[in-house]
Amino acid sequence: QSALTQPPSASGSPGQSVTISCSGTSNDVGNSHNYVSWYQQHPGKVPKVMIYDVTKRPSGVPGRFAGSKSGNTASLTISGLQAEDEADYYCSAYGGDNNLVFGGGTKLTVL
């Protein structure tokens, strides 16, 4: 199972919006399960789920974080960017047949 494709880096200024893409195939991101998740990881910290089931936000995650999907590409959009959003972001998708694939990660810089 190949890793999902994410841009290695993204950036934005405070208050702006930034979108991170996650490209896969019809076997993972594009399948009918819609089990796409996004994780935030600050340096030296544990990953934290920000989005699951493509669009759902766990309790406690700010509404500034939104997920979407079109075809074989999922996206994470962060609106009203804040300094604390600077972190690495990973997407994951259920690949069917009981396996999970992650993206390579995107380092988000808040300018």
Next chain:
Amino acid sequence: EVQLVETGGGLVQPGGSLTLSCAVSGFSISSNYMTWIRQAPGKGLEWVAIIYVGGHRFYGDSVQGRFTIPRDNSKDTLYLQMTSLRPEDTAVYYCARGGSSGDYYAHWYFDLWGRGTLVTVSS
């Protein structure tokens, strides 16, 4: 307090074996699907293995046949038994709890993670 604590990491020679433990508190592992995910130094996340509520277990391609993911419900402890270790298995190993989505199915997202334990495979 709801938490997961991994132990058992360390330095092991190539070809060696190691067993990681993940002790949980605040919930029951028998009622949740559980997983191991690893992260090589400076690299991204890689899914390793999963165990469903019913006990079925599945593994990533890179560890299939070498790793197993048993659990002890009476101790609320998850394990990762690793054999035939390779240098490329060097990573921080996290155990994590599967998130609930209100239905019977595992939605393959993980809402609670331990702090991880470092495994280094080197001679």
